[in-house]
Amino acid sequence: MTKLLIVDDEQIERDGMKAILQKAYPEIVIEQAKNGNIAVQMVDKVSPDLILMDIKMPGMSGLEAIEVIKKKFPKIKFIMVTAYDMFEYMRAAIKFGVKDYILKPSKASDILQTVGKVIEQIKVEKELEEKNRLKQQEYQKALALVETDIVTQLLFDHVHEVHLDMLVEMLDIKSTNEMFVICVLIPQEKENIYSLIKDKARKVGSCWVGALYGNQLPIIVFRDPAKTFRSQATFLAREILSIGKSNQEQWFIGIGRVVHSLEKIKQSYQDSLIATIETKLPQKFRFYSDVPALADDGMNLLAFREKDFSDQIRLGEWRKIQGNVMGFIQAHEKEGVDIVQVQQRVVEVLWFISRIMREIGIQTITPLYSFKIQDYRQLRTEVNLLLEKMKQTHAEYYEQFEAATIRQVKQFIIDHSHEDISLESLGKKVGLSSIYISKMFKEKLGINYIDFLTECRIEKAKSLMCDPEKSIKEISYEVGYHEPNYFSKVFKKICHMSPKEYRKNVLHTNR
Structure with a gap:
């Protein structure tokens, strides 16, 4: 909606001008001011697009008012209204960017022509501004996708068509040579929780916010050289946790170690996950460096089974996966190994399994213990439950994948059955x-x-036989058989009659 302000010290002039313009442009909003001082005060409230400014007024003149308003609102357009056709006024008016002028008195047609040109210009500019605003919105959405894509590539080894360096250049986010990852575990019921966390993280410092995977949100944070690592990370963690004050029991933040290149950022991410191994602590965030160190006793199951697990996940061999994990737990239970050490090693395996699943394209749960585990029986129960959930997600994905693939393959065969299609x-x-x-x-x-x-070829042949102009030989070639005799044998086997007999019956029926 276009807004117009008429400034004139004579009431009759203002009312006359308003009547002329309102009749021609009923959609515009028109306000009035009786002098320059009032006009300056009204601009803040009215936000006019166009001001018709009388030049000679008591107190602040029109030119003075234009100068004051232009400094604060450079986009407002002005038309000068004057009874004096004097060169010095015009020169000053042009200096302040006045678009045109109206002499007193003027015909209604002259007023409408002058004002109409500026209104049309305002309309064009507004349309352009709206287009630019929408473009900027789309660009910001694209940048948000770029940001999550960068984090995904860095943390989950995803390879995309657009090189990582090119994506990083697109982001106008200050980065440093030192960085760390925080992993935020959040409840899933709040719809706008992602944007709240992103806004809070942005205000606190420079960072890249990843995509929300289940209840896990990874954030790559760049070091602030003016603060210590612990003070920077602690402040950020507390700011994010302040979002979920009402149900903070369900929140937890793990903080990884500082690394010195993006190539090593995955290590900090893994650290942040390990820091979330126990979420029922009084303080709802923990640094990786504060996690009790594990003994180097050859307990790392992944060091021996990483390739096996990867192959088993891709093939869906969940019984083998479960057997390996349960065998690992049982062996260390017999040796009397501390339960905390074993559960930490097991959760590393579960995280590895979930990462491989995500690389395949399966969005699975974040494997985290739902309570503080006290003994090996509880550990086995909880791990079995987590593996079952991942197994179910895996099965559901492949059911959907295979159904879509079967449809695609069937349609391709139907469309190209006349060609020599091999399985390869x-x-x-x-x-x-x-x-x-x-x-x-x-x-x-x-x-x-x-x-x-x-079956596809024979169905196509049956359809073609309705055309008496086509010979059996032509039809056999058209549906993909190079030997008409072989085609006849196949046709008779499926339809229990020869092609000639079938055609005779069809043509007789259609008479």
Whole structure:
């Protein structure tokens, strides 16, 4: 909506001008001021787009008022209204950016022509501003995605088409050569909690906020050289925790060690996860350096089983995964190893499993103990529960994935059944091995790949036989068979009659 302010010391002039303009432009809002001082005071409240300013007024003149207003509101446009067609006024007016002038008295048509040009200009500028605002909004959304993408690439080893260095250059966020990761564990019921944390982190310092994975939010924080590491991290943690005062029991923050390059930031992230191993502490944040050190006793299951776990997860061999983890727990229970050390080693394995699942594209739970574990029986129960949840997520993902893939493969075969389609070429099309496609066909459709391809070709042939102009030989070539005799044998096997007999029946029925 365009707003206009008429400034004139004569009431009759103001009312006359308003009547003329309001009739021609009923949609604009028109306010009045009887002198320059009042106009200056009203601008803050009214925020006019255009001011029709009389030049000769008692007190503050029109030119003085324009000068004052322009300094504070440079976007406001002015049309000078004067009974004096004098050069010095025009020169001063041009200096202050006055768009045009109206002489007193003027015809209504002259007034509308002069004001109309400026109103149209205002309209065009507003439309351009709105377009720019929307573009800026979209750009900011894109930058938010870039930011989360950077964190994802750095922490989860994701490889994207756009190189990491190019993404970093896009962000206008000050970075330093020292950084650390904080991992925020938050309740999931609050819808705007992500934006609240992001805003709070931004106000506290320079950082990159990652995507929310389940109830886990990783943030890469750049060191502030004016503060110590512990004071900077503690202040940030307390500021974020202040968001969840009402249900702070469900909040916890783990703080990783400082590293000196982005290549090492994943280590700080893993530190921050280890710091969250026990979330029922009185203080709702903990530094990795404050976690009791583990004895170097060869207890690291991942050091021996990392590749095995990776392969087993991708193949969905959850019984083997569970057997390895439970065997690890049982062996150390027999040796009487401290329960805290074992549960920490086990949670590292669970985090590794969840990371591999995310790399595959499966958004699973963040594996964290839901209570303070007192003995090995509780540890086995809790670990089994976490593994079951991840197993269920894995199964649901592949059910959806296979259903979508089956649809894609079926449609491709239907559309290209007349071509020489091999399992290998089909595998390349959907990015899967020929063995997996063959197995999936048999399990999900109860039919092998060749039989389905044959059915597609025969259905297409049956449709083409409705056209008496096409010979059986032409049809056999068109549906993908190079030998008409072989086509006839296949057709008879499936339809229990020869192609000629089928065509005779179809054409007879259609008469």
